[in-house]
Amino acid sequence: GAVVSQHPSRVICKSGTSVKIECRSLDFQATTMFWYRQFPKQSLMLMATSNEGSKATYEQGVEKDKFLINHASLTLSTLTVTSAHPEDSSFYICSALKSLGGNTIYFGEGSWLTVV
Amino acid sequence: QQQVKQSPQSLIVQKGGIPIINCAYENTAFDYFPWYQQFPGKGPALLIAIRPDVSEKKEGRFTISFNKSAKQFSLHIMDSQPGDSATYFCAASMAGGYQKVTFGTGTKLQVIP
Numbered sequence: 115g116a117v118v119s120q121h122p123s124r125v126i127c128k129s130g131t132s133v134k135i136e137c138r139s140l141d142f143q144a145t146t147m148f149w150y151r152q153f154p155k156q157s158l159m160l161m162a163t164s165n166e167g168s169k170a171t172y173e174q175g176v177e178k179d180k181f182l183i184n185h186a187s188l189t190l191s192t193l194t195v196t197s198a199h200p201e202d203s204s205f206y207i208c209s210a211l212k213s214l215g216g217n218t219i220y221f222g223e224g225s226w227l228t229v230v
Numbered sequence: 231q232q233q234v235k236q237s238p239q240s241l242i243v244q245k246g247g248i249p250i251i252n253c254a255y256e257n258t259a260f261d262y263f264p265w266y267q268q269f270p271g272k273g274p275a276l277l278i279a280i281r282p283d284v285s286e287k288k289e290g291r292f293t294i295s296f297n298k299s300a301k302q303f304s305l306h307i308m309d310s311q312p313g314d315s316a317t318y319f320c321a322a323s324m325a326g327g328y329q330k331v332t333f334g335t336g337t338k339l340q341v342i343p
Binding site for chain 2: 224
């Protein structure tokens, strides 16, 4: 089946530094990927829609300059949290849209970010 | 504004029971309704999905019931097992699932032996 891989699965960074999270579709091409954020015991909140070869579309209230998204290829989207602060600590989850064979969205395993 | 409302927030059933999770939506443009299962520390996994042209869909022990006029849908888990203990999210999207998925608030299910 389709697999979406995220890396790293866990990362700890110091406050003020930047950290990059990768999202890869392993066996299909994804022109559209999505980035979510999930706080403990809460639902997934969409941050942005990542489109291959174009700028990401951010949800209201999400800072574009803080959460940089790059979708440079049909199998890779990256989320960079810039100048991270402890309040950015969260579970970040990506998903990728597989259009071939019917539109199905597959989720990655998520990346835990802890900012200390 | 919560576009997809989900209840209950938590649910405890005994093994073999049939937990039912309910969701309601407002936006009639939604045309794809997936359910996801999430274990702690893991990403959500697609369980089953339905489109509004059918009223029921079964896959294994999971059944979705869909009421288009009421804008409600529900998940039934037949013969529930302790391994089904997880958080379940209903969701909705437009354009046949092509667009972003809007999640419900989640239901934490515990199946006790």
